[in-house]
Amino acid sequence: MSRVVFVNGEYLPYEQSRVHIEDRGYQFADGVYEVFAVIENKLADYDAHMSRLLRSLSELNIKLPYSRKSIFFHISNIVKQNLISNGLIYLQISRGVASRDFKYPKNIKGSLVIIGKNIPSDEYADSFIKGIRISTTKDLRWKRVDIKSLNLLAPVLAKQSAYEKDCQESWLIDDDGFITEGSSSNAWIYIDNTLITRPVSNSILNGITRSTLIRGLKKRKIKYREAKFNLDDIKKANEAFITSATQHVMPVIKVDGIIIGKGVPGPRAQDFRAAYMESLKLTEL
Helix, strand or coil: CCCEEEECCEEEEHHHCCCCCCEHHHHHCCEEEEEEEEECCEEECHHHHHHHHHHHHHHCCCCCCCCHHHHHHHHHHHHHHCCCCCEEEEEEEECCECCCCCCCCCCCCCEEEEEEEECCCCCCHHHHHHCEEEEEEECCCCCCCCCCECCCHHHHHHHHHHHHCCCCEEEEECCCCEEEEECCCEEEEEECCEEEECCCCCCCCCCHHHHHHHHHHHHCCCCEEECCCEHHHHHHCCEEEEEECCCEEEEEEEECCEECCCCCCCCCHHHHHHHHHHHCCEEEC
């Protein structure tokens, strides 16, 4: 069965989907996106993702091209038409179509694309059991990564570099030598009975999974701290993790060849993952 996608008011077979050649998202990365996890036919943390989407649009002065009610309706249709029980929804909004120019007209309607993808519920089970490996690279992104923009070339190159080193993710290092976050995830270390992640600022994306995990840690009264950390701190860590919408809470066993703990997922991995899952807010479709 061909996948069905939503493009600017139309449901189309994946193979027939098109965007205009002068869409500013295509030519300038002038737009934003969100990735929603689908868990057992429900949307994970939908309201939080939509709030972040609206914030990103506001920061770039892009208007929401459809009502929130309509967007939810179209997301639901994509989930149902593609028979997605576990997977993800990719939603992208660009500023719209206009003759190519760096300045933009203010009266154009934004473009909306929604794509769904099935991911087997056990897709990352092996990685959770074995842990993943991380490489590091200099953080070369623009200075407003708190906006979930389409400008992803630096993360693409970082992720590709990681894969070429037989790693699954790349952690980015700022000019002062501190880890900002992963190319598509937030970064965490567990040291001295405390889980640590970088504070929210323009230097990181405030991950929805990150926020949900923090909510879960508070409920379970697990110590956590928002603070910067570097490779020296990583060498002392008992455990390390990434968080993202698709991988949830994933243990890290090596960073640049540095073995974390005993080189296998540590004893707290299950606790932190459970804290996240317990705090998820699932929306029925």
